[in-house]
Amino acid sequence: MRYGFFPGCAYKTAAGYRESVEALNRALAIQLVEIPDWNCCGATAVFSINSSVALVLSGRLLALADLHGFDEIITVCNACYTTLRKAIHMMEHHPELITEINKHLKTETLQLKRLLPVRHYLDVLANDIPEMRWRKVKQSKSDSDLRVAAYYGCQLTRPWKDQGQPERPDVLEQFLERLGVTVIEHSAKTLCCGASHMIPYAKDCAPLVSRIIREVRKKNGNIIATICPMCQFNLDAGQGRLNIPGTPIAFFTQIVGLALGIDSKDLGIDKLLVPMYKISDNKE
């Protein structure tokens, strides 16, 4: 299986996402090759303005991935995932759109010939890596006081129910538990973080962040594992406006890295805004 990695625009500056993904790729010998000259997926913004442009953006990326011989496109961002997935869904139901897209791509000598599957890196880690390899890498029994709340946000489980239950998924919890991580059950795992509305409407979105953090603390969680740069950013930076005890917001890859015994320096954990040493048992 050749994974074509689509990092997306937010990956590079996301708090230690790149560091931790790269550390896991090294430890588990995962070949994640960046799709050469990838472009932005357009996210919710471009689809809100003009579908034609949004479709050409996704079309270009799919054509590039196919051209370079990849079998699947792997994303690390919910917005990238759903945007590509949405474009593919539209193309499957209206094949004439592909002809339209190709008229544009032709000027760059690109052609969209087939629609590659799009998957999230979580799916790769949870389902593609043989148990043996995990066992080989995991050095010791992890001794940690982390009680992790899995947080999926909106755009991985919805609207296609790709991970089973769209409101109460458990793929991340099951995966983390297999690695010996303590996870907690809570009811905020697929609530909205505010997405890009956080920029103009920070005040309106503050209750959304607060609702998630309070629920996690009430259920005795002391750290949140995210799978999307926007979710991580909104929950991490959004706490600055709230008067509640700080709860660190990590990427799931950082938590996996710690569970494997990888040094926190190699996981970019110092880049979190609410620092990890703030883990405390202070309940609301």
Next chain:
Amino acid sequence: MDDRRLQLKFYETHDGKDVLKCIQCGTCSGSCPLSDKMDYAPRELFALIRDGEMEAVLRSNTQWYCVSCYQCMVRCPQEIPVTDLMYILKQMAIEQGISPKTAKMPDLYMTFYREVLKKGRLTEAMLMIRYGMKHPTDTLSNAFLAVKLLKRRRLEIIPQSIKEPKRISYLKSADSERTETK
């Protein structure tokens, strides 16, 4: 404003006619994280579309407050693709040159859109700067945050782009085309 013409236009889009299936149960409005900020919650908006009040619909802030969380869509008992219909309304408002009372989200999306059209990739700092020139109060409060991000080497100052942005000038012709939302 020709309400009737706009209503037909909406019905002609791929999923537009689905609003006729709406049973006004309000599951969408009750599931929406920001419905309390909307001029009309989704259920009311659908009633207005069916009544042919298209100008009121396109001028409302409702579709612009939609965060695309798809909660309404997976819960709708009539399987109406609510979120997709919000996208159609946003595109129609832009096409008709109708701005809602609050122009914040259209401005933010348009800034994002222009950056990607030009460079093929988005640099978040550029988005903040360009949007901030139009809405300084929204971004000034983030100056403190920017310093914190800079300290953690999390601010990308060099604008990102694909290798030769000229190669994607065809995006501009796609821009003038507009596929009626499918």
